[in-house]
Amino acid sequence: MTGRALAVLEAFTPERPLLSLSDLSRSAGLPLTTTHRLVAELAAWGALERDDRGRYRIGLRLWEVASLAPRGVSLREAALPFMEDLYEVTHENVQLAIRDGHEVVFLERIAGRRAVGVLTRVGGRFPLHATGVGLALLAHAPADDQEELLARPLERFTEKTLVQPDRLRRALADVRRTGVAVSDGQVTLDALSVAAPVFDGAGEVVAALSIVVNSATANPATLAPVVRAAALGVSRSLKRRNARHGTDTR
Numbered sequence: 001m002t003g004r005a006l007a008v009l010e011a012f013t014p015e016r017p018l019l020s021l022s023d024l025s026r027s028a029g030l031p032l033t034t035t036h037r038l039v040a041e042l043a044a045w046g047a048l049e050r051d052d053r054g055r056y057r058i059g060l061r062l063w064e065v066a067s068l069a070p071r072g073v074s075l076r077e078a079a080l081p082f083m084e085d086l087y088e089v090t091h092e093n094v095q096l097a098i099r100d101g102h103e104v105v106f107l108e109r110i111a112g113r114r115a116v117g118v119l120t121r122v123g124g125r126f127p128l129h130a131t132g133v134g135l136a137l138l139a140h141a142p143a144d145d146q147e148e149l150l151a152r153p154l155e156r157f158t159e160k161t162l163v164q165p166d167r168l169r170r171a172l173a174d175v176r177r178t179g180v181a182v183s184d185g186q187v188t189l190d191a192l193s194v195a196a197p198v199f200d201g202a203g204e205v206v207a208a209l210s211i212v213v214n215s216a217t218a219n220p221a222t223l224a225p226v227v228r229a230a231a232l233g234v235s236r237s238l239k240r241r242n243a244r245h246g247t248d249t250r
Helices: 002-010 021-028 032-045 060-066 070-090 132-139 143-150 165-178 220-245
Strands: 048-050 056-058 093-100 103-110 125-127 181-184 191-199 205-214
Touching: 002 021, 002 032, 021 032, 032 048, 070 093, 070 103, 070 205, 070 220, 093 132, 103 132, 132 143, 132 165, 132 181, 132 191, 132 205, 143 165, 181 220, 191 220, 205 220
Parallel strands: none
Antiparallel strands: 048 056, 093 103, 093 205, 103 125, 181 191, 191 205
16 A cells, blocks of 8 residues: 555655545556545545636645655755855756766756746655766765666766766766866756765765856856856765754655
8 A cells, every 4th residue: 555655655756746545546657546545545534626717736744754755854954054145146056966876866956037947846766877966976876876876877968968878977076186076068058056065074075066057157166166166065064963952864
């Protein structure tokens, strides 16, 4: 039953936030009667909500439970002051992400009103190899994880997306050498991202912080120091928090 309930919840996507009972039945691959029973139980608990047209959406109770995940909460709390400072200096998009397998998960984002458009959203996922935060995280991932990703077919978003293993290895080596990752036009041609890793008290990379700007006017050399400084501030904040509470952000 747990697997079936999760299949119902997985039917919702950013493109399909409202679904009918029939939609949920088809997406989850379940009989309509089973779906009806599961949806009723999920709605009674608060994981789903029903609108006045009989369609369902993710409920607030599910968000409340998800917000307790320690990997996200402590990182967001430590990072937000530095993200806000970075936004005030630049008025550009500022993002915080962690690695989950071969993808990044975005924990927080501050969007500039006049900044370049981005495809990311809080709670959304994106492939590691194309984004600034993804490259910063992948560069510090275990070697086995890197090679496993490089052996897979990599999705190309633009003609600038790094999909060749040798070029990607060189890019990751540059990230480790310089302390910053630059993704120029790899997701959309008009966007450039500069990212830096965030370390915990044990010196392990647990997240990455980035700024996303218009590639036509951006100068990565001037952005790199402020992004590194913000990421270093988050790292120091995490170290102090961990020392006080004995918490683990990994």
